[in-house]
Amino acid sequence: MPDKPRLAFIGTGIMGAPMTRNLLKAGYSVCVHNRTTAKARPLADDGATLAESPAAAAADADVVMSCVTDSPDVRRVYLDEDSGVISTVRAGSLAIDFSTIAPAVAREVADALADKDVAMLDAPVSGGDVGAQNGTLSIMVGGSPEAFQRARPLFEALGKTITHCGPSGAGQQTKLCNQVLCALNLAGVCEAIVLACKAGLDPEPMLAATSGGAAGSWSLSNLGPKIAAGDFEPGFMIDLIQKDLRLVFESSREAGASLPATALVHQLFAAAQADGLGRKGTQALYRVLADLAKLD
């Protein structure tokens, strides 16, 4: 048994690559796999080893980690009979999935791994590519308290706010709540700026006056100035928050919840997608509301 656990990291995209770099910097050995191999290759220069499949990456790992896009990707990475983690993973090892997926799928994959004596944590993150690079992610964790304690040193290499939210699926459920909050905070920022501009008010002192008080939010402080400056580059893309809001509504349907305000913002984001803004930052929601008000 080595001093530090040997790691596998599957999915080295915009989030996974900088997370892997932070683990390498913290002195871990990491074997990486990415569906598009070319994207994983630069990590070899930083000391990672490359694997051809999730199964190959997991074969020698004490902890298997993943960060992919959606529920079917997580199912494939872990459960595929030929190439999935489940075909090689060693009893007693630990799995941590950082993707944002349906809580029900997180529980399904965790149950399948439990049959192989592998504990699994769902650990979706918030904080974007900048948070991944700087190791300042918020990490919302579901799973057993024992697995959470075991994973804590790894989380501390990746993030700042690390919260155990409950049993398997609770991390995903918390992330969905997080996205409800982000969507509505942003809608407020967009409508406030539309109202300001249409009423002839300079949005910049408005943002300065409101950011520090009871109206304040991360969205207001970080996305408000981008909107005022006409900067709609991502950050976090509309197509991705729409994927997350789809998961919110799958979850709310199963749970029997009604989320009217989130539903409205989901539809306004759909209008942004219809207008070709899906790959812009979420703050491009402003363009839809500005168009409604015939603002330039």
Add this chain to the structure above:
Amino acid sequence: MPDKPRLAFIGTGIMGAPMTRNLLKAGYSVCVHNRTTAKARPLADDGATLAESPAAAAADADVVMSCVTDSPDVRRVYLDEDSGVISTVRAGSLAIDFSTIAPAVAREVADALADKDVAMLDAPVSGGDVGAQNGTLSIMVGGSPEAFQRARPLFEALGKTITHCGPSGAGQQTKLCNQVLCALNLAGVCEAIVLACKAGLDPEPMLAATSGGAAGSWSLSNLGPKIAAGDFEPGFMIDLIQKDLRLVFESSREAGASLPATALVHQLFAAAQADGLGRKGTQALYRVLADLAKLD
């Protein structure tokens, strides 16, 4: 001319009384008037003098201040021919209104006072009774830069974030943007907690996990824990945010803006009022959304 300007303060309610106390503490002499005289009387013990009418309070003042509820109250306090400030106010003095009212009414009253050679600032505040007590209000100011500079020492005795937002009415317009932000941030908090509770997630770790990141807001940090604890006491009452949102929609109609998400939340607050929750804190919006989801 005394070292410090002599002040009048009209409207010594839940906001005006602690604001007056902070001015007295800062060494100003203050003559107060309140429509219900009994409410002003305790301020006499703190050193204020009492006046029978706005006109009487303003007669000897260098700066006339007010903090009342709505546009008609401000019109009456300043413009009533018999008892209003305008009947006694001295040329060269300054007027500052801290109420939240229609930007158009703020401009109308400022124009009427300008004819008497009195400069007026609209200076609505955010931060609630606690901010008024602690002198930590956010103050959003509209009016001339000269009048703003003249009022600055007074603002500094009352608040922390003091912003000159533009010409007459711009303070009110900014406050309306502030209320749009508060309404939508709160809707997000309520729907996130409903989703958490219905999905069987403990809301407290959810609030802890989301408050420090991209989902964070003043509403989440301050009202989220109250909702989780079942505390719906005001704070800021639903009836008052509904008054402010009415002003938002008057303004957006005049300006030609469309605010669909704010409109939805305004209607959800109306459901709360219909359910007898108008005098509860704004966080009682949660009760409407919890009822929709048949949560206890």
